[in-house]
Amino acid sequence: MRYAYYPGCSLLESAQEFDVSVRAVMECLGVTLEEIPNWTCCGASAAEPVSKLMNYALPARNLAIVEKEMGGIDVLAPCSACYLNLLKVNKEVIGSRELHGKVNEVLSASGQRYAGNVKVLHLLDVLLNDVGVKLVEEKVTDGLKGMKVAPYYGCQILRPYAVFDDPGKPTSMEPVLKALGANVYEWDYGNRCCGASLMVGHRDVAIRSVAEILNGASDADVIVTVCPLCQMNLEAYQAQAVKAGGVRVPVLYLSQLMGLAFGFGEDVMQLKKNLTMTAGVRDMINNKVWSQLRQTESGEELTGVEP
Amino acid sequence: MSGVIKQTWSPATDEYQSTLIELKDMVSACMQCGTCTASCPNGFAMDVTPRRMWRMIQFGMLDQILESRAFWYCSSCYMCTLRCPRGLKLTSAMGALKRLSRLDGSWAAKKNGAFYEAFMDNVEVYGRAQELSLMNRYFLKRKNPALPLSFIPLGMKLMGKGKLHIPNRTQRGRLKAMFAKAREMEISS
Ligand code: SF4
Ligand code: SF4
Numbered sequence: 051m052r053y054a055y056y057p058g059c060s061l062l063e064s065a066q067e068f069d070v071s072v073r074a075v076m077e078c079l080g081v082t083l084e085e086i087p088n089w090t091c092c093g094a095s096a097a098e099p100v101s102k103l104m105n106y107a108l109p110a111r112n113l114a115i116v117e118k119e120m121g122g123i124d125v126l127a128p129c130s131a132c133y134l135n136l137l138k139v140n141k142e143v144i145g146s147r148e149l150h151g152k153v154n155e156v157l158s159a160s161g162q163r164y165a166g167n168v169k170v171l172h173l174l175d176v177l178l179n180d181v182g183v184k185l186v187e188e189k190v191t192d193g194l195k196g197m198k199v200a201p202y203y204g205c206q207i208l209r210p211y212a213v214f215d216d217p218g219k220p221t222s223m224e225p226v227l228k229a230l231g232a233n234v235y236e237w238d239y240g241n242r243c244c245g246a247s248l249m250v251g252h253r254d255v256a257i258r259s260v261a262e263i264l265n266g267a268s269d270a271d272v273i274v275t276v277c278p279l280c281q282m283n284l285e286a287y288q289a290q291a292v293k294a295g296g297v298r299v300p301v302l303y304l305s306q307l308m309g310l311a312f313g314f315g316e317d318v319m320q321l322k323k324n325l326t327m328t329a330g331v332r333d334m335i336n337n338k339v340w341s342q343l344r345q346t347e348s349g350e351e352l353t354g355v356e357p
Numbered sequence: 358m359s360g361v362i363k364q365t366w367s368p369a370t371d372e373y374q375s376t377l378i379e380l381k382d383m384v385s386a387c388m389q390c391g392t393c394t395a396s397c398p399n400g401f402a403m404d405v406t407p408r409r410m411w412r413m414i415q416f417g418m419l420d421q422i423l424e425s426r427a428f429w430y431c432s433s434c435y436m437c438t439l440r441c442p443r444g445l446k447l448t449s450a451m452g453a454l455k456r457l458s459r460l461d462g463s464w465a466a467k468k469n470g471a472f473y474e475a476f477m478d479n480v481e482v483y484g485r486a487q488e489l490s491l492m493n494r495y496f497l498k499r500k501n502p503a504l505p506l507s508f509i510p511l512g513m514k515l516m517g518k519g520k521l522h523i524p525n526r527t528q529r530g531r532l533k534a535m536f537a538k539a540r541e542m543e544i545s546s
Contacts, residue, residue, distance in 0.1 A: 205433070
């Protein structure tokens with residue numbers, strides 16, 4: 051299995067642990083990720099409010115490179131916003147003659163054009179449908195038995211285009227988590243919006259969403275995400291969220307959790323880069339404190355346990 | 358920030374008109390069921406709810422919508438788009454309102470659109486978003502000295518985790534020609 055890898059800007063910046071863990075875990079699963087040469091920003095959610103053309107041309111440029119220079123292989127994008135932006139080109143530009151023409155006109159300024167032949171896939175889609183959970187299960191050396199994991203999907207991986215899961219009640223992370231030996235935490239906030247970029251300009255509004263999501267996961271050991279923006283919003287603002295009535299919950303990338311279960315260890319998975327991974331939380335994860343707690347059914351507060 | 362960047366994309370009445378027509382088209386089939394408003398996680402902060410916005414557009418009351426800042430509270434979560442029984446592309450409509458507000462040159466657009474503008478400027482210069490210089494540019498645009506202070510705790514946290522980086526210059530200028538082309542096309546469209 052070989053994919054054109056589109057890390058996206060965040061994965062080289064504040065979300066390096068996502069990039070590192072995705073690469074390591076995919077390699078372990080026998081997947082080859084080839085970074086798209088000279089890829090550029092997809093526009094995130096900032097292009098649409100500024101320029102309709104750039105909103106499509108920015109992601110289209112990257113697909114054009116894959117089409118021309120990488121033989122048009124499938125693209126894997128771990129970031130939800132990148133994934134949606136790239137996917138949008140195929141869904142909204144290709145097939146609309148006028149828009150496609152305009153986008154190619156913009157691309158022509160840098161000597162490119164995109165015909166529309168590159169498939170865009172999200173990490174979860176690849177894990178479920180190309181790799182398969184059976185293979186994931188085979189790689190597990192250090193299962194997460196007893197860990198209660200709240201799968202957080204966020205907005206853009208399934209909305210508005212539900213390619214591989216039900217956007218109203220997503221479940222695609224569950225087979226992966228079960229393969230890792232974890233318990234899936236049942237909650238209603240898995241597809242709730244984290245506030246996205248409102249965190250920058252209208253923080254009060256976004257904090258309210260974050261506090262509700264964290265409260266929804268109050269009995270989970272950890273929330274897992276598949277998007278650097280979700281990850282940032284859910285973990286970087288927990289102090290403010292607590293003031294708004296939320297609780298603290300550790301937040302990890304799915305790929306980091308997979309890496310831990312594959313026996314990579316916390317250094318390789320860069321747990322120290324996560325903002326919610328305090329020494330106490332890392333020890334809990336290392337010592338599998340949750341399972342001991344569950345066995346004794348002590349009902350103690352997890353956060354109250356110090357090594 | 359180095360390099361000379363255009364402060365704004367020049368407003369053009371043609372683009373304004375075509376965006377407006379597109380917007381009207383997008384919501385003309387709205388039957389006022391209110392599902393969008395009920396689905397919106399940020400609706401509580403909006404002075405004009407999504408359902409009302411679509412009605413006002415149908416009635417040609419765009420000015421009143423643009424006077425409000427409601428659509429800037431849209432976080433592009435696509436819940437309304439997912440649930441609208443008429444299948445309307447409401448998140449795109451929110452995006453179109455943001456663009457119209459910019460073209461209007463309103464104060465609200467300057468303030469609420471500052472982050473998006475800073476982001477695009479940053480991408481135009483570096484080819485990829487560079488978080489540290491992006492935030493600096495955002496602060497410059499907002500011209501509010503208290504604002505950077507409110508980000509200091511986060512900045513310290515990120516710095517402690519080794520997450521702040523000086524700009525990567527490998528793709529610098531890569532998108533310049535495309536930005537110029539799009540700007541030219543959108544002005545004369
Ligand atoms: S959900 Fe759709 S049809 Fe219903 S009010 Fe909103 S836009 Fe109109
Ligand atoms: S896309 Fe925007 S308007 Fe629609 S539900 Fe989400 S935040 Fe509300």
